[in-house]
Amino acid sequence: MSTFVLVHGAWHGAWCWERLTPELERRGHRVVAVDLPSDDPAATFDDYAEAVVAAMGAATDPIVVGHSLSGNVLPLVARRAPVRHAVYLCAMIPDPGRSQSDQERAGGMTDPAYLKGLRRTDGCTVWADADLARELLYQDCAADVAAAAVARLRPQAYGPPTEVWPSGPLPAVPATAIVCAEDRILHPDWSRRVAPERLTAAVLELPGGHSPFLSRPAELAEALHGLG
Incomplete structure (x- = not known):
């Protein structure tokens, strides 16, 4: 049995793991789903990492899964607590000396259509176009699942993506990048190239879009189970 600590991305909350959690539990694992203070304009990525460590509690050698924006949080968690494995799920990967915003402006990482x-x-961004949210975040989800997800999207402070990542190497933690081949937010080709370069990470590929925890939870659980 492993403990999986699940860290949501921008505009989401711990609720987004509700279809994945029972799949992992059926495979014998413990799950901790974290709620980040991502709607607090004063909170930083360091604050996000502190929230993850607090939620982990006494978990021993957890596997920490960060979705999307929370790829920026995983290395900060690894600096604060023992992490057996970091999983970058359709996730941004920090580049020391640059911010996420810098990376996006350089092109190739994300599709600017979401903006x-x-x-x-x-101090936050909110989704004002529900149809575009469904198209970009949940295009391969069942209609009722996508509608419920869009209804629960929350504000995301826009300060953290402008934080410049400190210079120096990322923590040397075993890592895997899970790439979704039809991701409409994060370019799959960027993830395939950058994950081995910056993380020395293995790359696993799933079909579908940016939110496999909602669109194909059993398939994602099986991939994660293989790491446990």
Whole structure:
């Protein structure tokens, strides 16, 4: 049995793992789903990492899974607590000396189409275009699953993506990048290239879009089970 610590990405919450959690539990694993303070404009990636470590509690050698934006959080967690394995699920990967925003502006990492669906309010971005959210985040989910997910999207502070990652190597933790071949947010080709370069990570590939925890939870659970 392994403990999987599941860390959601931008605009989501611990709720997004509700279809994956029972699949992992059926395979004999313990699951901790974390709620990040991502709607707090004052919170930083360091604060996100502290929230993950607090939620982990006394978990021994957990496997920490970070989705999307939370790829920036995984190395910070590994600096604070023992982590057996870090899983970058359709996730951004930090580049020392640059911010996520710097990487996005350079091109090749994300599809800027998602920016058209957002508006800014109170230090955060929110999804203002529900149809575009469904198209980009949940295109391969059942209609009812996608609708429920869109209804629960929350604000995401836009400060953390502008934080410049400190210079120096990322923590030397065993890592795997799970890439979804039809991801419409994070370019799969970018992940395939960058994960081995920056993390010396193995790359596993699944079909489908950016949210496999909702669209194909059993398949994702089986991939994670193989790491446990």
